[in-house]
Amino acid sequence: MTHASEFQVPLATRRSATGIPTGRLALWWVLASEIVIFGGLLASYIMFRLHHPHWADEASHTNIWAGGFNTFVLLTSSLFAVLGHQAAEQGDGPKAARFLRLTVLGGLVFLGVKALEWSGEIAHGFTIYRDLFWTFYYAATGLHGLHVLVGMVILALVAQDAARGKNLHRVELIGIYWHFVDAVWIFLFPLFYIAR
Numbered sequence: 620m621t622h623a624s625e626f627q628v629p630l631a632t633r634r635s636a637t638g639i640p641t642g643r644l645a646l647w648w649v650l651a652s653e654i655v656i657f658g659g660l661l662a663s664y665i666m667f668r669l670h671h672p673h674w675a676d677e678a679s680h681t682n683i684w685a686g687g688f689n690t691f692v693l694l695t696s697s698l699f700a701v702l703g704h705q706a707a708e709q710g711d712g713p714k715a716a717r718f719l720r721l722t723v724l725g726g727l728v729f730l731g732v733k734a735l736e737w738s739g740e741i742a743h744g745f746t747i748y749r750d751l752f753w754t755f756y757y758a759a760t761g762l763h764g765l766h767v768l769v770g771m772v773i774l775a776l777v778a779q780d781a782a783r784g785k786n787l788h789r790v791e792l793i794g795i796y797w798h799f800v801d802a803v804w805i806f807l808f809p810l811f812y813i814a815r
Contacts, residue, residue: 646792650799653766657803660762664755664810677752678815680745685736686812689729693801696725700774700794703781707790712781715790719778722797726771733764756811763807766800 668674703718737757747757770793777793780786 642788642792643795646795650796653799653803657759657762657806660755660759661806661810664759667751667755668810668814671751674750674752675815677745677750678811680740680743681756681812682736682739683812685732686808689732690804690808692725692729692732693804696722696729697798697801699725700797704791704794707781707787710784710787712784712787715787716778716782719774719781719790719793723771723774723778726767726774729767730764730771733760759807759811763800763803766803770797770800 699718699721703715703722706712706714706718737760745753747754773793774797777786777789781790
């Protein structure tokens with residue numbers, strides 16, 4: 620016998636040959652490819668950094684306070700994503716939507732601080748062409764910022780559905796993606812801001 624709650628989850632999401640829900644499996648495939656991209660970029664950066672001691676001087680011009688604040692913002696937004704997932708698990712879509720919107724707000728604050736940070740650095744001559752350090756810095760933090768922006772858009776769409784009690788299973792999936800974005804920043808912050 621089919622339960623009414625099963626009709627809220629698309630067949631493609633319920634069906635799975637692996638025992639893992641299709642949506643979750645697809646997300647893990649996406650994240651695996653993202654790990655390869657960020658892993659390659661960061662491994663290259665570390666290899667170059669080991670052979671360019673002067674990069675410590677370049678890194679001293681990054682704004683550690685802005686980076687630290689943004690770390691706090693992303694970790695707080697991850698907490699909201701967890702609370703949203705918890706609400707979705709309890710079937711409270713409107714509450715889950717509120718937490719997802721707070722997560723979006725965290726992403727917006729993060730990007731705003733990053734924009735101010737970049738504009739200040741560029742105004743002081745620390746452009747992508749100044750040194751290979753800055754090329755890596757702008758490439759890595761820019762790619763990460765793009766992932767934050769994509770996450771915010773998906774969070775907003777999932778929140779819109781969750782507010783109507785629809786597709787609550789997606790709250791967990793976007794939460795996992797958002798935690799990945801946070802985890803990447805946890806690597807970027809010490810590598811570009813603290814290791815001087």
